[in-house]
Amino acid sequence: MATFLGSHVVEEEEVREGLLCPICLQDLGTINQLQEHFDSVHSFEDKDVLQSLKVFLGKAKRKILNKQDSLLDGSPRSFYVDSSEPGRNQRNIYSVPSEPQEIGIITRHTDYFKKIRDTKVDRYVIETNKLLIRLDKLITDAPVDPEKRKVHEKNIVPWIADNDVKLCPSCARTFNLSRRRHHCRLCGGIMCHNCSEFLDFHYARKLLHPGVTLDVTTQEVRPTLQRRGSSSSLLSIVSTAGEPHIRVCQNCKVSLDRRDQFMEQKNSKPIIVQMYERMREHMAEVVGLLPLYFKMADALSYGETSYSLKDAQELRMKLTKLAENIDIISRKISVLGTRDEPSPSPKSLQLQGCVRYAASNFLRDNILGLPSLPSEEEFHKLQEEHRKEVHQRIQQEKQAALESRQFSPTEDPYKRNGNRQSFPHTVNQDMISVDTGWTPDSVEYSMSMDDDPMVQQMNIIRNFIKQAREAHRYDEVRTLEENLTELQQEYLKQKNS
Amino acid sequence: MNVVSVIKLYISKMIEESGPGMKVLLMDKETTSIVSMVFAQSEILQKEVYLFERMDMNSREAMKHLKCITFVRPTKENVELLTQELKNPRYGQYFIYFSNVISKADIKTLAESDEQEVVREVQEFYADYIAVSPHLFSVNCVGCYQGLGWNPVHLQRSTQAVISVLLSLKKNPVIRYQGSSELARRLAENVRQSITKEVSLFDFRRTDVPPLLLILDRRGDAVTPLLNQWTYQAMVHELLGINNNRVNLADVPGISKDLQEVVMSAEHDEFYANNMYLNFGEIGSNIKELMEDFQKKTKSQQKVESIADMKAFVENYPQFKKMSGTVAKHVTMVGELSRLVASHNLLEVSETEQELSCQSDHSENLKRIRRLIGNEKVRDIDATRLVMLYALHYERHSNNDITGLVDALKKRGVSEKLTKMVYSALEFGGSKSRSYDLFDAENVRSITRKVIKGLKGVENIYTQHTPLLRETMEDLLRGKLKEAPYPYLGTVQMRERPQDVIVFMVGGTTYEESNVIQELNRTTPGVHIVLGGTTVHNFKSFLEEMKSATVGMIMKPGGSKRVIR
Structure with a gap:
């Protein structure tokens, strides 16, 4: 997924990610803005390069938009749909693709x-x-x-x-x-x-x-x-x-x-219902966390630094724990009342058996195939490789940019990087607009008032990071950490000057 | 237009509407088939449906903590049973869905019996037919002819099924039918009547080109269901029989216990989905590939030495297990098919069948049939079907020797029940019931086809025959289907070439025809065809169909008939 929205070096070592214009490296907030920018600013540049980039951009855009759509639909499945989903890799033999079938007429007599x-x-x-x-x-x-x-x-x-x-x-x-x-x-x-x-x-x-x-x-x-x-x-x-x-x-x-x-x-709520409800709660939690884990495992296995390995391990632990609970509860359900006199009717036994069967299916489909995480050393190695790869890519792009600059000497791609700095003030707004709606609790301002506002801000962000980690919001952790490093750099700069 | 998806959508919606909690699905005999065709049990378990109950099976065990999703056909018996159920409810809540239109009076009866207020929903979901493939549906009734007219029960059921297809796909069609068939006309009229009665339901957004419903009669082409088949799905149905996607392998020598009944569902079996329309020869090589792939995986599974291996094993195990099931199933299936082909001399039989249906070399054909009747390896039913094909082809031939062949069958020891069927076949599908001469037309067509095939290379001698349906559909799609043999119902006429077509075959369709429709859908952009039939035939069920159609008649080779009073 990170084909093009990938990374660019701004300074020597640091890896940046975001919606950057491939030619002038300007960061654009949204996909649409990026496309617009591309059309307006670079439209007169080399046609061939542009055309290929445009196609690229289109693809990436579609991918991202799809992703967002599926998030909005609340159907995280699309992230990790496995081969068990029928009709995926078919050669169009069984089912001729046509527009998706909508549901037929319904008459309600209720x-x-x-x-x-x-x-x-x-x-x-x-x-x-x-x-x-x-x-x-x-x-x-x-x-x-x-x-x-x-x-x-x-x-x-x-x-x-x-x-x-x-x-x-x-x-x-x-x-x-x-x-x-x-x-x-x-x-x-x-x-x-x-x-x-x-x-x-x-x-x-x-x-x-x-x-x-x-x-x-x-x-x-x-x-x-x-x-x-x-x-x-x-x-x-x-x-x-x-x-x-x-x-x-x-x-x-x-x-x-x-x-x-x-x-x-x-x-009244029979015991089986109580147990069942608890099991379903665990299942819902697993389903909620899985897409995130897949994303993290994926990113880590490419050596990307967007998530920390520790966070992923923690999440994995949590998932395993939940799975264990589901397993235990469902097993309890399956033998519920079998020791009692009179033993439950065949129908209830059948029901209990089916619940257990469904639960083990659920675990098999969702937990057993959980991708493993790289170990500490492996991860370092992967990171190294990734950095090299990115570096190479950037070199190539620089080359391309240089070439294109020859066509348009007025454009200086690096000059535009300065625009990126306005983070500390937007943090809170960002938090609120997050799609799934997580926000950190309001923070108590316990620090003394005469503190440097920069330090204050940094403390707030640290607090946010802690909260986000507790809530398993690793995406937020990432952005927050980015912000923190930026702030720290800025702070040091100010101090030194 | 995908009938499998639309039924899945309906059923998923039913289950969703009841919210979270443990559920039981209460069905009747027919709706059980409807659901089981599109959902695997494991799939429906994931939707929290843990029990499946039959309306007509009387178990009175109360489980108040379950939500009951009731999905039944709106029959008198079901309404009666449901009334009883509601008076003394077994489950905590009821969500009731009828598969077709139900009368207000029935709803009133039900409402009055719901004194404990357990009912939460009462709705009509038009999933009143069996979805076999995305483009194929069936009503699952054999024997819809009753002395060459409609069996009234099946007429009503077929009308309901067609109406439900139209409602689920949201089509209000222009109707055409096979003019030579009284049955096709009556069904067409009944459908039209139902549409007029439920006109508010059929109030869809108008499309540029109206959809078309074409009703045909099996008697127009009795040859297709007589032939042995060589594509995977059709072949399995012909030789082993597919019943609601299930194949009974209990008679296969040396079968292991867990393979006695297997499910052949393209929805849940990728290998099957990719191969169901392929030729037997191609399946052979594909299954070899599948086998090799599997063996490779087995090898990698076997060496579990390090922790990493174990990890890999655990991670791949579900897919591995699934794959081993698929491999075992298809290897057994294909193995059994080739055993049958070899032991019954089916290649030679089929070649003769194809020649009988596509060529007109009378003396050569006669010679081959006689030889095959004399061959011990050939099954009685195959010998009989050859004679039937011969009879249908050479009915009007001056030197035909139908009686001679029937005598040869008798001499061979073929039961009288079967030999009689030769005349039934003539009565059912003989030249006077055809609006279209299958064999003459075959000649013209086969010449053009031979020219084309000659350019392409060797033709497959086992698949020379194409069903009449293909030509009918091609004409229809080109806008050239003649009005005299296929009149419109009412005054509406269609100027445009049709795009959405629903074809319904009274007397049953076949997998060979399904194959043709699938091919047309794939190759004709913008065109969507759905094929339906009172059932999907193989030779055995087709014999039943012809038998019920000609019951009570005495057939003579000359074609004169007399109805016994």
Whole structure:
């Protein structure tokens, strides 16, 4: 990628990179500016050289713009798409290239669906809410004394008169001495004892405050909450365990149970989901860091100095650590519950197995093929080679520039280098405009005010570098370090003068 | 116009819309095929879809922490099953996608059963056909003829498939059809009706040249599916059978367990993608190359001595493993194909087939067929297909000896079921069902072709035949397809040369024809053709097709027929 946007020597040893004009070495901010500059300033120069350079420029521009586009798309894949991506190196046999296929027509019925559902669902939601309000009133300050309690209950929900109901509405049997009438405390309706349901207060409280978790003992009690054979009406207030509860009809119970289930689902998160979510977080982090690592490894393997080897090693460590975590979590998921009795159903085992399989695929595709970094010595060697190569290239370009200068003696390419200095003030703006939006936290100005502003600036930048490194923003580290060296040089110059 | 991509886009979108979290994909029998044709399992696992369930398989295990993506055809049964599902939902959330147009009444039924409010989306995604290749789709139904008319079930299914192709590709086409075919006309009319009914869906931006839908009938060219094939994909289908990209190799002698069923998908197999349209001979040399490349890699893999070697091994291992799978698959496949070719004398059979389809030397042809019928190595079905080709070619020849050949088949011990098919073939694809004389035209064409080929050098005797479709398409693209045999539906006429063409073959298409379309797409700039068929035939499935077309008729060599009541 660095074919042309490559490096140029400004002074003897230092290697500069940026969007430099190949002829006069002026640094232009953006690709478009560079092209413009090229067209306007050098248009009268040697046609052949220019033409080839122009083609070059065009190519580089396309590459960069593509890169930016893909960054904007948030699809880092394009950086490290591997051979596993089908259809890459094909000889156009299978698929004739044409314009990319767009998605076909889609018709959405969701709104219509919801409209119909809402009218239906609203009805029972209102009903359930009414029951809940009554339930709340019934269990708060319910008197212990049965008689008083009955009055209290009747005050909240008016009971249907006994005479109005001759048969139990759910089992259709007549009432008599042994089959007495009972009232639902929630709707006031009448049914026989066998058709009654009971709500204990804990369950009722859970219904009313679904977010609050119950302590263990009360949860144990719940299963005993069932219809009892005894016909004593006194027992309808206090269960065998001494737990207060209220009598309701089957309809009300169904509505409340449904709500309970709904809330349970909404609030509970099975262990597998929690583990899974953590695993996905790690995966997302890996995917986020990979493109950067590939870029770094690539640059380092060419001996470029844009990233430090230490940073890359650190990043590699971090990736390996994440991969390890993913591996561990997914393995845990795959054996989740296999030791328990009863062991999980085949379906859940299948699910767990598939999650594990997908995770190991992910690791294989992303981590196993991680390019290795050069060792310390190798890196020095590579750097040396790279420097030589760059040097050579620059010599050639100088030659070319000299030749072209003969055609246009008015142009002095080196004079323009002076324009490059205006960094210290733009640093902050640069940080903000970074595409993925990283900015260092505001820095505390703890240094004494009488410090040299240059020194202050340098300290700020050092601080930024530290932060950037912590956030794995190695691109920023690079630019910041550049700035720092420049500042230092400038500072020394000032001191000396 | 890429049907594989468009279906992939639809399915990816479904999965994306449900957001992050573990997912299950709930499908019916047909949508399962639709999805499995374009996605490999590992690929779809990466999208967080971990379980695949069939709507019609009754498992009632609840897993509320899963999101359910439901992708089904809008059939009565599916709506019924889905209603049940929603009343007692197994999963936490439902994202429902129908593969075609669904009625408002059905949506209402579903909405009313969703009391627990588990449904998040209800949409129509028009992925209602099997995408075989970027330019080839199928409806996967054999036997669409019922006594030479439409089987009503298949007519409806085909209409839906064509409509869904049009909607997914966003085309509102001008329609032409094969005039000699009642089936083609009815399908064309049904498609037109559906478009009018859903006119709001078909409201696309108008292009300069309108797209064209051309509906053809297999009966116009019954010769192509009778021939043995020599390009990789077509050959595998002919000799082993490709079913939803899967090839069953269980019958191959000495096959290892993990190769009993292999997937042949150009989307996921680069070697296959590069070789599927090549000739068997070329495949041989390519597979040798692949082998050598692999051996080189194996060697380098074997010496794991230093740390650096180990590192290299680990880094290359995934590709290595993938490659070893590919190599094993294709070596087995090609090995099996050459075994079949040798043991069944297919080279000689195929040469005779080609001569029968392209040349008219009656006595020579007859002699060769008789010789091959006498050859024990030749399979019964190959002997039968030779006689069928002969019958189709020399139906009107004064000295034809169809009965004699059928007797020879019987003498050979060929089952009556097969010998009868010779007459079925005549009834199905004989000269009166063709608007176009395949063999006469062949002569004119073969002369010109011979002149051209003579200049180019030796021609391949096994690939002399080109399907009728090629000529039809060439005429169409030149704007010279005659209106009388291929009328327009309605009053619309096209002055321009068509650019986007969808061809649909009632009664099934073939991989040889797919090959032709691929070639045309590649060589004609600006032209995009998509080919579809009620199915993709090989000889065996074509026999089924002809059988269902001629069931209940008694065929006589003379061609007179009588329908049994």
